[in-house]
Amino acid sequence: MRYSILALILMLSFTIQSCAQVLGDKTTYTEADTLRGSLRPERNYDVLKYHLKLKVVPEDQFISGSNTITFKAEEDLPVMQVDLFENMQVDSIVQQGQSLKYQRKYNAVFIDLGNPIVANSVDSIHFYYSGNPVVAENAPWDGGFVWEEDREGNPWIGVAVQGTGASLWYPNKDHQSDEPESVRLDVAVPNGLINVSNGRFLGEKDLGNGYTQWSWGVNSPINNYNVILNIGNYAHFSDRYKNLDLDYYVLPYNLKKAKTQFEEVKLMMDCFYEKFGEYPFVEDGFKLVETPYLGMEHQSAVAYGNEYKMGYLGNDLSGTGIGLKWDYIIIHETGHEWYGNSITAADIADMWIHEGFTSYTEAVYVECRWGKEEALEYLKGLRRGIRNFSPIIGNYGVNSEGSGDMYSKGANLLNTIRSIYDNDELWWKTLKDYTETYKHQVIDTKTTENYFNAATPVDLEPVFDQYLRQASIPQLQLKKDKNKIQYRWKADVENFEMPVDVKIKGEEIRLKPTTDWKTLPNNNLSSQDIDIVAEEFYVEVRKLN
Structure with missing residues (x-):
């Protein structure tokens, strides 16, 4: 990847450290926002499984296929909302062999189920669609498909949609509160390319039309935005950590570098197993997949685009030098697991x-x-x-x-x-x-x-x-009254209280400030004699005199 110096400075300045499309600072909302963000009656169903079956045509930046959505109605369900970006074509929606009527509004599709699905019953629909999905201009900070070529001229394709929404490229219930319990992906790509998706590899099939179908299965609950495809001329190698399969898919000319760089995975797992517990998706394995964008926490198929550098593209977000001792994308994106x-x-x-x-x-x-x-x-x-x-x-x-x-x-x-x-x-x-x-x-x-x-x-x-x-952090205020030091918190939260450690002439003690002034028992101190233990407490300190 190539980044302009200005873009890199901006990224470092604002410390947008991960790879999500952050949607903050918005103060007004539209009906489209509500349709996407709220749990309306048309969303009163629990997704059990997605089965995506797709064909990807790189030269046309085009995808087509279907998603079979298996679900359980939580209440009687006459109409269900499934999300798909409005630029994508709905070809048909079928239930038990019958075509269903539907209406579209913004990025939502409202499907008339004919006979309402009775509460607590399980059913499925087959949602056929096609189109040219949104292209990301600066993935992963904006959402969409990435249609690139590797340096040998082979198509190299990825998707990053966190924040923007998985409905950018496939129909689903696009709300984080509902995760399918399992997912199957059958993705057809031109012969000579490989598709790597989440979970376990289930096999490949030559379709006889110049395309090969690559099948993957996920047997754990998964966020919609984590369901992914990665298409390229990949080389594969593997390793193992305890009972966990480690699989790596990289561009062939980076194979030697990857085998060295990815050794850090086992050191990371040593730490994370100790501090957080066993890797939560052992049944689906762990993969790093080289991508044409910086990275993303795609479950069991973590996107890696850090160019085999230490730090964050060779930079240290902390400015301390410590961040250059390890590969930021490996550690951060795997932490998301x-x-x-x-x-x-x-x-x-x-x-x-x-x-x-x-x-x-x-x-x-x-x-x-x-x-x-x-x-x-x-x-x-x-x-x-x-x-x-x-x-x-x-x-x-x-x-x-x-x-x-x-x-x-x-x-x-x-x-x-x-x-x-x-x-x-x-x-x-x-x-x-x-x-x-x-x-x-x-x-x-x-x-x-x-x-x-x-x-x-x-x-x-x-x-x-x-x-x-609140936007601000608490401020510890110090002032001298006669021959003694007083202290208190200034905060937005009413009656704010929080213990804090300070050093008084080098001796560490714990204070328990409130929003009322308290007095230190020590005599003949100035506020300059008191220092917050700044490495341990993220607060502002203001010395009033």
Whole structure:
């Protein structure tokens, strides 16, 4: 990949560290946003399985085929909403051999089921479609297909749609609250090319028309945006970690570099197994797939485009030098397998559950390899990209993410909570228990808050409220009154309280400030004698005199 210097500077400045299309900073919403983001009566069904059968024509940037959607009606269902971008053609929709009538509105398709599906019954529809899907201009920061060629002139094709929506290229119930329990993909591509999708390889079939069909099966719940295809002239090699199959698909001329670079996967798994528990999709295996864009957390088929460089395309997002010791895309995007793919936010307004926790996995990996001191330094360095202009939780029901601060600010929030715990054994146990408790589940922010709050006697509710639902961080104010120092919090949350560690002339103590002034017992101190333990607590400090 080639990036302009200006584009790279902008990426680093705003620290949009992952590869999602962040939809924050939007303040007005349309009917289209509501159709996509809300759980309307027409969405009262539970998707059980998708079976995608597609033909991809690279020279025309064209796809055609079908998705068989197997579902269970949660209530009587006369009309069902299936999402497909309006630029894509609906060829027909068939149920039990009968063509169904439908209406389209924006990117939603409302299907008249004829005889309503009775509550709790299971049925399926075959949705046939075709068209030229949206092309990404700057994947993965905008959504769409990527139609590229490798340096030998072979088609090299990928898709990145997180945020923008999986309905950009296939019909589905495009809402994060509902994950199919399994997916099968049968993707036909020109002979000589390979398609790599999620899950296990089920076989290839020469169709006799110049195309070969590559079949893959996923046997775990999966986010819609994670369902993927990767088409190219791939070379394959494999490895194993404990009971986990590791498969790698790379361009042939990068095979030697990949075999060296991807050795880091086993070091990463050592760390993540210890801190988060077993890889959550052992049954589907783990893959890294070289892509013509930077990367994405596609479940069991992680997209890799970091050009076999350390850091983030050879740069360190933290500015500390620590980020150059490891391959950012391998670590970050695989971290999403636990946070985002296994534990999924029901509404994208809560995407910090994906991005904040996954950004924290970077520091966890640093700590496993190089120690806590460097992990804290790395997290502190990430703060340079935090803007604190808007909350990191978005608006619910309208397909709205919060601000891009969800990455680094979310990670620093978790580090601050660890410091509040003041007990690393308890912190690691709580983090691992949380990760295993909600494995393969769809949850919300309150569930996350309650879990971490229950593990400590300190009330974390005001902490979560301030960092997640307000734009600014709490400010610790210090002032001298006569011969003593007073301190308090200034925050948006009413009656905000949070313990914090400070050093007074080099001696570390814990303060328990509130929004009322409190007084240190020490005499003859100035505010300059007091320093926050900044590596452990992400707060602002203001010395009033």
